[in-house]
Amino acid sequence: MNYGVIVIGGGPAGLKAACSAAEKGLKVLIIEREARLGGILKQCVHDGFGVIRFGEKLTGPEYAYRDVSEVKRLGIEYLTGTFVTDIYAKEGGYVVETTSAKGLRSDFSEKIVLATGCRERTPRQVNIHGTRPAGVLTAGACQNFVNLKGLLPGKRVVILGSGDIGLIMARRLTLEGAKVIGVYEAKPSPSGLQRNIRQCLDDFGIPLHLQTTVTDVYGQKRVEAVRVSRVDEAMNPVGEGEIVECDLLVVSVGLIPENELAEKLGLTLDPATKGIAVDQYMMSAEKEGVYAVGNALHVHDLVDYVSEGAALAGEDAARDRKRNPVKVDVSGPAYVVPQYIDVSAIGEKTVFYLRSPREMARAKLMLYADGELVAEKRFRNVKPPEMIRASFKFTAEDSVTLRLEEDV
Amino acid sequence: MTYAEKVSKILAKKGYVGVRAEDFGGAVRLSGETDSWEAALEAGRLAVNKKRSRGVVNDIVPRDFIPEPARMPGITDKSLDGFETDVLVIGGGIVGAAIARELTRYAVKVAVVEKEYDVATAQSARNDGMIHAGIDLKPDCKKVKYNVRGNKMYDALSQELDVPIERPGQLVLYTARWQKYLFPFIRLRGARNGIPVYPVSPEGVKEYVREPGLNYGGFMCPSAGVVSPYLMTIALMENAAHNGAKIFVDTAVTGMELKEGKIVSVDTNRGTIYPKVVINAAGVFSDKIAEMAGDRHFTIHPRRGVEAVLDKKAYPKAKCVVGKFVISGSSGSGHTKGGGVIVTIDRNLLLGPSARECAERENEATTREELDEVFEKQSRLAPEVKRSDIITYFAGTRAATYEEDFVVEKSEVTSNFIQAAGIQSPGVTAAPAIAEDAARWAVREVLGELRKNPSFDPYRKGIPVVREMDKEARAKLIAENPDFGEIVCRCEEISKGEIIAALRTPLKVDSVDAVKRRVRAGMGRCQGGFCQPSVVKIISEELGIPPEKVGKKGAGSEVAPYPKKGGGV
DSSP: OEEEEEEEOOSHHHHHHHHHHHHTTOOEEEEOSSSSSSGGGGGOOSEEESHHHHSSOEEHHHHHHHHHHHHHHTTOEEESSOEEEEEEEETTEEEEEEEETTEEEEEEEEEEEEOOOEEEOOGGGGTOEEOOOBOEEEHHHHHIIIIISOEEOOSEEEEEOOSHHHHHHHHHHHHTTOEEEEEEESSSSOSSOHHHIIIIIGGGTOOEEETEEEEEEEOSSBOOEEEEEEEOTTSOEEEEEEEEEOSEEEEOOOEEEOOHHHHHTTOOBOTTTSSBOBOTTSBBSSSTTEEEOGGGTSOOSOHHHHHHHHHHHHHHHTSOOOOOEEEEEEESSSEEEOSEEEGGGOOSOEEEEEEOSSOEEEEEEEEEETTEEEEEEEEEEEOTTSOEEEEEOOOOSSOEEEEEEEOO | OOHHHHHHHHHHHTTOTTEEEEEETTEEEEEEEESSHHHHHHHHHHTOOTTTOSOEEEOOEETTOOOOOOOOOSOOOOTTTTEEEEEEEEOOSHHHHHHHHHHTTBSSOEEEEOSSSSSSOSTTTSSOOEEOOOTTSOTTSHHHHHHHHHHHHHHHHHHHHTOOEEOOOEEEEOSSGGGGGGHHHHHHHHHHHTOOOEEEOHHHHHHHBSSOSOOSOEEEETTOEEEOHHHHHHHHHHHHHHTTOEEEOSOOEEEEEEETTEEEEEEETTEEEEEEEEEEOOGGGHHHHHHHTTOOOOOBOOEEEEEEEEOGGGGGGBSSEEEEOOOTTSOSSOOSOOOEEEEOTTSOEEEEOOOEEOSOTTOOOBOHHHHHHHHHHHHTTSTTOOGGGEEEEEEEEEOOBTTOSOEEEEOSSSTTEEEEESOOTTHHHHHHHHHHHHHHHHHHHHHSSOOBOTTOOOOOOOOOOGGGSOHHHHHHHHHHOGGGGSEEETTTTEEHHHHHHHHTSSSOOOBHHHHHHHHOTTOSTTTTTTTHHHHHHHHHHHHTOOGGGOBSSSTTOBSSOEEOTTOOO
8 A cells, every 4th residue: 555654663653653644634554563552651551651741640551542542533544463574665655564464565655754662772781691590581571571461570679770661660560569679770870760769769768779780690490699799980890799689680771772674774873872863853864754753763761752753753744845954063962863954944943852971960052053153051950861852943054063061 | 551550640740649540441530539620620631541541530529619410300200100112312402302313213112301391402502503514623533423424414404304504614714824834734634524625815705704803814614504403403303203202301310220231220200211222312411321321431521602692783794604723733722613703594693602611510601701702702703793793692511521522332331321422512513423323223222123114204394484485475374374474573573373383393392492492582682572471471372371380491480470460461
């Protein structure tokens, strides 16, 4: 079948992009590999979603339900249990080949939205050694077992990594009757949102051990213990460490955008975001008509901003513009999305999403257009785990610069 | 002077005061104590003389080491008590599997016992899957004899058992310019062992390694191939089972009863078995089995190897197996063939293996130091390989003897006992050839002749691999069985149909890792993060067991053992 846009991924990013495109009159197809729409939100039964977008605290499934309802209301076509096996460019558009229980299928669309989300870094990618018994899970897999499968994987738990999912799981496992012995974080500061440190650890008396990591796993059939060690500044373990007995190690050590389809299309990835490089409408700077949204583009900490960015992509997919993308000159931030600004199509407002490389009590973000300072924004308590969103009204013709500095 | 006396003298001279040497049925047995486990190992090495002794039996007790007992199955029952068979194969690795299948060609009853929850869990799953050319092996040892024969058998095996193999060849890189002058000798050695080999210029090297880190040219052994060693083991065992062999997992041999130089019965955790002939294919425990059978003339000193598995995205970085030239005999220390960058049949690259003597036979834990060592050493061959390409790593223990050769023989001491022991690298390559000999010896012992099994069927059909099928065949398969359309493991593109098929094969399995070895679900870059909960659910539904009872690797390894009130969705 032919579509105006095919959205790959039926999580919050894909759903919002699809709705925005459909509202602009595009014929949309959503392809979702799991049995139901909603993406990872399906297993995020805690609340805190939607504060910015809806002004209320929703659970993950509630947040997803709103977008899924909208998809149904707009009559958007979607395929679940459907997996993309190949994607390639062809005469003014893209061919997407899929497999599902119904068979193989090939669809064509002028535009593509990649909303494939991210995967978790694995224990081995953070150099954990020892044996390979049952009872070592990534936080997402653990969350799936507890919240979707109704199974508790362990009762005496060590958590490595203070990312949001790790913190959420510390609370979740505690509520399910497990004893969380501690959360260990190799970095000198927590990786998750401050509110999660408070609500998930402090409120339950779960200790957080900074600059400490898990180095080895012991046990043949099931985890019996792990070794935890202090680390130096280069994150290398120092000393003998200590043995902590447990029957479950949950690892929450970061997310990696899933961009195997983008790579199939020949797109290069930004080494800082591990996603493709896009303009302010989330369209690839390299390939016309390909968009990336949500955690496939860069790892977000709030779903509200996932939806915001996805809406920009969906709307943009419905129009044609002559592009003139200019690379944003960046100094200061760890990364900035968008990496490019299409100067021929700067709209009412342009939103930048960025992360600071370090903690700063006060920070100043400066925007230069064609060499001139056009706007300045100030932020307090800037931290790497908390994404900065900055919206500007400006125009430019041939250069855009973004600088983040300590504000003294 | 007897050989044992000579060994005593050597050991005394080297300062091993607490160690004695004595003749032990043609072998030399060391006993006494040493301060350290390393010293006991070194004493064992000093006692090697292949011409004057059958082998080294090292019973030295190191004061710094208490050996761990072998991992035993959780089950104890009498389900096999009184079971009679013509041939009993001990060990469900690739050697035991190849022997079992070979035996079913003949008119004998065959049984296999394996102490783990599945076949192919130890060395046979924990190696690089190379079908070695054998150029690096010393002539006139059993290793080279069986390697060369086994290598040639792989094409037929692959075809009969529906297990893919490839022969990308092995490129051996010189480490110095002058080494190219050794090529005539290498060619000669190849010719003597029947191994083809040709020179490769520095320009030619670049055809195989996109960015070589070492380039003085080298030579190519085109007969070197790759196979999934666990899949081959499983296929051999499935075909053996199809032809009537009984395969018992979770079954450990605990003792034997001998009468007048013959094994009468074999005790296991599931009762006493009565075989006419016993074959020892027990890997790192093969000396323990030999001891039970009254013919111990060698000792296993386990040697651990660590290998790193790279993301499939790194695959184009090497087009064949790439190793470094090691001049054999120049150093007595290294006992790996050097390893290198190894392409696998599944389109990953491997780096490794390392080789480190290790006191425990089943210490399959990796260490940071060993992984670092593997990466530092092997990534030099193809510097394009990055640390971030590593998706996982594993360790295995090799069943090394002090003689560093295979023990493949019909026992001279116990008349109904056959050994396929001390099999380390190149065991995967050699297994089919070892199996031919071992099976013939066993059948002659049972029947007095080599009477064939007229209904032997050499063919086994593998599980369909949807990601490798052409569209037409894939669509047809999905139309017949929609489960083959539904992808469960997204990294490796494995369908629900493949996972269910793995649970319906002749060897009944019920564990996540057993499924993984059969169809690769969970072997990709997310390492099962996404698919593990689904695989648990599929196993539970297909086998009708509660999900909380589904194990990662057999009983006691339940992935999520505690059901919550209210259950799942």
